[in-house]
Amino acid sequence: MKLTLFLAAALALAGCTTSRQIVGQDGKPAHQISCDGQAQGMDACYRKAGELCGAAGYDVVGQDGSARPFFVASGGSFSSGAAVYRSLTVACRG
Secondary structure (H helix, E strand, O other), X not given: OHHHHHHHHHHHHOOOEEEEEEXXXXXXXXXXXXXXXXXXXXXXXXXXXXXXXHHHOEEEEEEEXXXXXXXXXXXXXXXXEXXXXXXXXXXXXX
16 A cells, blocks of 8 residues: 555656657647656756757747646555646757
């Protein structure tokens, strides 16, 4: 039971940066980058955009961020916090 609480808290605090290629509103390729978790900030999304687009640079098409509260109860103990979700959509120049 304590393991469940630990895993829930760890998932809420940790995060990773992922990206996927999408088609932008203008019909051109764009990248949607997610940098979720409390352990990192929006700067992780901007670093990933730089890696994806290189020296040509990028234009920010959109960005979003939210925190969703969670509560986990198990065997008489509980854990609560907020899961943080962030996304950045960019179009590479050139």
